[in-house]
Amino acid sequence: GQNIDQPTEMTATEGAIVQINCTYQTSGFNGLFWYQQHAGEAPTFLSYNVLDGLEEKGRFSSFLSRSKGYSYLLLKELQMKDSASYLCADTGGFKTIFGAGTRLFVKA
């Protein structure tokens, strides 16, 4: 089975750094995705980790530890437009299952 946990909500200040954690338990793990979703819109792809370590893409970085079943998404230099839900998703058994999402509120 697949079980994904991430915090429900987080609040951070514009210009700051925020880390959103995700833990997963899945059989046949085949990669960990992070998506950003603004209200009423489809998710947009942020990152994909299949090997341990940190992947950096501009202001966004994602980390994976397969042995610990743990990932995080790091957002730097927060902007107001980063206020959104961030979905952690893992692929196991060829299906992508999403966590409940973390709603990030960026305040001025």
Add this chain to the structure above:
Amino acid sequence: GAVVSQHPSRVICKSGTSVKIECRSLDFQATTMFWYRQFPKKSLMLMATSNEGSKATYEQGVEKDKFLINHASLTLSTLTVTSAHPEDSSFYICSARDAGDGYTFGSGTRLTVV
């Protein structure tokens, strides 16, 4: 980049009628497409996996007779909500694995059953 076109974006229908939602992969072939449902402020829930040329695989608890999925070609998958009721009102999204590392999503369909 890979694009999945989904339409309609919004639909309002009367209770008891059926609604068809289409997803097309525009610049790549999608052997498999996934259909999700999302309630307000909730995460995406996988409904079914649509496989080209064969029957869809439904997740536990999803009524296959109510949510009919057809994947007739490598670029088109459809979801038909039959005999819709107000509780079927939701945001439906399709996705397909693209040639890169990610999944490309359609833009979603907001279904309101009145």
